[in-house]
Amino acid sequence: MFLSSFQARYFECVVSVFFLLLVRSAYPWGGEHNVISKVAIGTLAPEDREYIRSESVAIEENYCEFPDKNWPCFGEWGNGTGDPKGARMPDFRRLWGVSYYCQWDPVIKKGTAYNHKPPQSWQAVEVHFRNAVDAFSKGKKEDGCRYMGVMLHYLQDSGAFPHMQPLHRSCHVKNLKAIHLESYSPVILGETPDEACKTLGERVRQLTAWTERRFSPLFDSAGLKFEDAKRIAEKELMPSAVMDVVDRLKKEKFDEFESGTTDCANECVRACADAIYTILSFAKKPYVESSPVEVGKNIVFNPSFEKTEGDGMPEGWCVGWLDLADMKGRAEWYRAGTHWEKHVKTGQCSTMILWAPSKGLEWQQAWPKAIKVNPGEKYQGSVWVKASGKPQGNWITLEFSDMNYKPVYTAKSKPCSIESKWQQLSVEVAVPAESRWMRVLLHGESEDGAAWFDDVDVVRLP
Numbered sequence: 001m002f003l004s005s006f007q008a009r010y011f012e013c014v015v016s017v018f019f020l021l022l023v024r025s026a027y028p029w030g031g032e033h034n035v036i037s038k039v040a041i042g043t044l045a046p047e048d049r050e051y052i053r054s055e056s057v058a059i060e061e062n063y064c065e066f067p068d069k070n071w072p073c074f075g076e077w078g079n080g081t082g083d084p085k086g087a088r089m090p091d092f093r094r095l096w097g098v099s100y101y102c103q104w105d106p107v108i109k110k111g112t113a114y115n116h117k118p119p120q121s122w123q124a125v126e127v128h129f130r131n132a133v134d135a136f137s138k139g140k141k142e143d144g145c146r147y148m149g150v151m152l153h154y155l156q157d158s159g160a161f162p163h164m165q166p167l168h169r170s171c172h173v174k175n176l177k178a179i180h181l182e183s184y185s186p187v188i189l190g191e192t193p194d195e196a197c198k199t200l201g202e203r204v205r206q207l208t209a210w211t212e213r214r215f216s217p218l219f220d221s222a223g224l225k226f227e228d229a230k231r232i233a234e235k236e237l238m239p240s241a242v243m244d245v246v247d248r249l250k251k252e253k254f255d256e257f258e259s260g261t262t263d264c265a266n267e268c269v270r271a272c273a274d275a276i277y278t279i280l281s282f283a284k285k286p287y288v289e290s291s292p293v294e295v296g297k298n299i300v301f302n303p304s305f306e307k308t309e310g311d312g313m314p315e316g317w318c319v320g321w322l323d324l325a326d327m328k329g330r331a332e333w334y335r336a337g338t339h340w341e342k343h344v345k346t347g348q349c350s351t352m353i354l355w356a357p358s359k360g361l362e363w364q365q366a367w368p369k370a371i372k373v374n375p376g377e378k379y380q381g382s383v384w385v386k387a388s389g390k391p392q393g394n395w396i397t398l399e400f401s402d403m404n405y406k407p408v409y410t411a412k413s414k415p416c417s418i419e420s421k422w423q424q425l426s427v428e429v430a431v432p433a434e435s436r437w438m439r440v441l442l443h444g445e446s447e448d449g450a451a452w453f454d455d456v457d458v459v460r461l462p
């Protein structure tokens, strides 16, 4: 049975965008991050643009925001702040493997956390430049683009006064169309990764200095030397002396203030363009797509949910909360039970969905574990389910998305039909046109019931 659930997905998208906006408004260089990245990519030569074409939209809309999405609040209640009236935040962090690409997991405290302000933001630029170069030189384009997005973020933050919070929090460009360069030819920062990394380190320091010089006259005109403001802001997060100046400038000299932030954004574009251009100069060329999936082999990562990184979740999977306002449904990595009653098909673990809302609650493959597919290939996906309550509210879906990671088609299995017994559900599908990615979604919407999923299997058919 093949059903397209595009409308339901559309609603989900609208809801997600709404929450994205809520999250974004908290950050300076909010939408500016996306525009700066896009304009920087636009300065590349056609062959370089073509090289990253399949990932460009994802870099612009998503990857360059990764460091701002690397918080444990994703997937939790209250807009991430515990607001009792706020809804649940979608779990972007796990969905995109954000902590992996930022190389800092805030839940299990693994890796290195870099603050978004200098000097740490400068260091982070160098670290993620190297990660991106390393991935690209091995022909791992998607990984390279994701690391590059993290680097772009730190580069852009370094040009938005994060070391002076009162100015940082007002650092916005109202007219986003003004972020653009008439003509700019990006510069190669070095012939070797080491040399380029060193030059980029200097380049980002220059960027910060450039933005400070740009705002100095404005501060002078308001009677506070920029260096003095900086010193005050080192000791206090939101010093009133600096806040007053920023407020006054915004009120009395709005046009000059806006032209200052716009110039800073455009200087960020130049630095980002140089960094991207240089990373791509080290990429493996020509790009060779990974060979098609082997026939007859289970290609699902962590199919029996046995592996974890220690954060209480199965590795490579995340929860899709299709109803962000639902306060009852639970999705848990299941490893409980007693000696004689353990709801696992094999091994020690399964995934559980309990009291799912009518809009649905899912276990979904995270994007970094999605399967790259080609139109026309045939796949069979299956899972074992044991359900109580309303078993027919549970099934497996194969979701197909285009190169912008937007769903274009979903194929569902028949729903579960027996109660409290393990049953294998399966679906066969030919990959539709426009598809580049396939993900497994384990769907539940059986309201008062419970369902356990185990042993997912996806194979390419001959």
Ligand SMILES: [Zn+2]
Pocket (backbone or CB within 6 Å): 027, 028, 029, 030, 033, 156, 157, 160
């Ligand atoms: Zn930012």
Ligand SMILES: [Zn+2]
Pocket (backbone or CB within 6 Å): 027, 067, 068, 116, 153, 157
């Ligand atoms: Zn940031």
